[in-house]
Amino acid sequence: MSALQIFVLALVQGITEFLPISSSAHLVLVPVLFGWADQGPLMDVAVHTGTLLAVLVYFRKDTVGLLLAALGSIGIVPARRAVAGSVYGKLFWALVIATLPVVIAGFWLSASGLHAVLRSPQIIAGTSILFGVLLWLADRYGPRVKALDAMALKPALLIGLAQILALIPGTSRAGITMTAGLALGFGRQEAARFSMLLAIPTLIAAGTLAGAEIAASEDTMLWRDALTGAGLSFLAALGAIHGLMRWLSHAGMTPFVLYRIALGLVLIIFFWTGSS
Structure with a gap:
């Protein structure tokens, strides 16, 4: 893989992962638009690992609090005491509940072979527009009064169920979880914060799998490409x-909604009319 391709993919992934515009859609479209071979899932995961490090660093207070809550949940008393009376005990279980639906759906999608079928520009065009409009509606009409302290298991499960739709490229994991958060009454920053924290379990799982594959490889070029991509996407x-x-x-959210609609329309013109 060329240095230019790694740079572009890492930059695109880093910028789009936590914005409500679909990083997976952009990672599918970049090689298509530039005429590159698909970078494959391993490079996708490498640049996702860089974004994982970014969210851990930016939300380092939350990261420590959630780690202590996780340790406390398995019986480590000092950790449990450290977060007693804080939001992190409840927030940890909310994130667990919100993660389970997409894990189950993801395994099913992978086993069914449908994931490859969904990586098409035509589908991305439709999902970019549709879920962009839903994001605007939630942002426009959601009450935006709840803080993250109000996150309970029921709204967490609803956000987790909405996250399943992010398995379709173009939907945007960040976008659909923020849409659900806004629709449930959470403030913009609070919905975004929960969305980013919700990315941590998925990114950890993906990064662990990629790390195992890279560690088993003796290909120094693979190591170099993966580490370079992860570092650039982190920044x-x-x-x-x-x-x-x-x-x-x-x-x-209006600028992101307009971008999604514009992207969808460009894809419709470029791919649908071009193939007719």
Whole structure:
């Protein structure tokens, strides 16, 4: 893989992972638009690992709190005491509940072979527009009054069920979970924060699988490409998270919605009309 391809993929992944515009869609489209061979799932996972490190660093207080809550849940008393009275005990279980639906659905999708079929520009065009409109509706009409302290198991499960739709490229994992959070009454920053924390379990699982595959390989080029991609995506994602949280402190989702609609329309023109 060329240095340019690694740079572009890492930059695209880092910027789009936590914005509600679908990183998976962009990772599918980049090789198509540039005429590159598909980078394959391993490079996808490598750049996703970089974004995992970014969210762990940016939300380091939450990361420590959730880790202590996890340790406390398996009986480690000092860890349980450290987060007693905080939101992290409840938030940890909310994240567990919200993660389970997409894990189950993901295994089924992988076993069925449908995942490859869904990686098409035509599907991405439709999902970009449809779920962009839903994001706008939730942002426009959601009450946005709840803080993350109010996250209970029921809303967490609903957000987790919505996350299943992110298995379809173009939907956007960040976008659909923020849409669900906003529709359930959470504030913009709170919905975004839960969405980013919800990415951690999935990204850890994907990064562990990729790490095992890379570790078993003696291909030094594979090591170099994966580490370079992860490092670049980490830097890009850290900047994107910081920018998004600052933006949501005073403005809404409209720019992302307009981008999604524009992207969908361009894809319709480029791929559907071009193939007719």
